[in-house]
Amino acid sequence: MSVDKENAELMLNDSRISLQLQLYLEMKTGARLAKQEFVVSKSTIDQLRETFAAVLAEGLQTQLEPIPETLKNREKVANGLREIDREDYRKKLIVAGFADHPIWENSCAQCMYYVVSGRWCAPPEIALPVEPHWWCLLWRI
């Protein structure tokens, strides 16, 4: 696995991103990793984000409704996401109801789960790179 030291240090300085990178790499390798192993180049994350952007721009039909308005309904969506195979990114995008644009003027940029420094969605059931103008059913302020 390639090590991009500059970006690794940047990411390792943010414990939330470190945790998510660990999850991401575990998704990729299917193995538990020691902390020093969960270093991934920024370009790998960027590539994944670009792939999602392309798939969404091509018109992937995601489950945009119903928008869960109660905690119970949010948990249903989260549970659905937890059942998805770790590397089935397409299904994750569908079940999470991703949109590559704001919905009702809400977007990842305002969401409590958005990690600005890594353009990353933090909840483990999602744990994916995102863009600030995107949105999903788990949006929360």
Ligand code: SF4
């Ligand atoms: S939970 Fe949804 S809206 Fe919030 S940062 Fe993640 S993808 Fe964006």
